[in-house]
Amino acid sequence: MQIISVMSQKGGAGKSTLTRQLSTAAAEDGPAFIIDRDVQATASKWWDRRQTLTPAPERPELFELATGSLAAEIAEARAADGVLFVDTAPAVTEREAEAARVADLVIVPVRPSGDDLEAVGDTLAMLRRLERRAVIVVNCAKTVGRATEARAALSVYPVPVCPTHLADRTVYQDAHTEGRSVLEMRGAAARQAADELRAVWHWIRGQINE
Ligand SMILES: Nc1ncnc2c1ncn2[C@@H]1O[C@H](COP(=O)(O)OP(=O)(O)OP(=O)(O)O)[C@@H](O)[C@H]1O
Ligand SMILES: [Mg+2]
Numbered sequence: 001m002q003i004i005s006v007m008s009q010k011g012g013a014g015k016s017t018l019t020r021q022l023s024t025a026a027a028e029d030g031p032a033f034i035i036d037r038d039v040q041a042t043a044s045k046w047w048d049r050r051q052t053l054t055p056a057p058e059r060p061e062l063f064e065l066a067t068g069s070l071a072a073e074i075a076e077a078r079a080a081d082g083v084l085f086v087d088t089a090p091a092v093t094e095r096e097a098e099a100a101r102v103a104d105l106v107i108v109p110v111r112p113s114g115d116d117l118e119a120v121g122d123t124l125a126m127l128r129r130l131e132r133r134a135v136i137v138v139n140c141a142k143t144v145g146r147a148t149e150a151r152a153a154l155s156v157y158p159v160p161v162c163p164t165h166l167a168d169r170t171v172y173q174d175a176h177t178e179g180r181s182v183l184e185m186r187g188a189a190a191r192q193a194a195d196e197l198r199a200v201w202h203w204i205r206g207q208i209n210e
Pocket of ligand 2: 038
């Protein structure tokens, strides 16, 4: 099992969006799982809505945690095939550090706004202290130009930035309301979202296997 934690101290950067959507893209390759470590339970509430679809999609599966340490609870799962995404809260406390320590790779979503670009430094500093491999994904860009500018600004950090970004699209929000992936939605906007989502996932898969 490959373990990917999705982290950013900044609220609303897109952690739960990437967890939900990327886990469905990873599910096209094989088993996929999510763990929700945020008390807001955004990812697990989406998963609950997903179970009411007919038929309920088999993947991703929700990995429910008891109260033990994250590392201990997923130790057994490590031997199995697949990818496990860990959604985290907007913080850099010991709880998030624990999610970083178990990860083979940490995805840091960043919105292309000044405040978000500035705030990402704290998250990356924590990951550097923990000697974790991190990658950045620009999320919710209103234009290609904004995403390109953001990638240029992020190049000051010694962390790979995904060459594809996720655009600001209401289809992500609609998919979340319905418990779906954009891969399961209809229409032109969904097809564009699906293309960018698969491109991001394939790049991340390449980073893990590097
Ligand atoms: N690419 C996108 N296009 C449109 N809306 C988006 C996109 N990414 C995120 N959003 C919306 O922005 C809001 C915040 O996204 P999300 O919940 O994924 O962030 P988060 O980092 O998990 O937030 P928190 O820090 O509160 O956990 C949500 O309403 C989500 O639907
Ligand atoms: Mg969230």
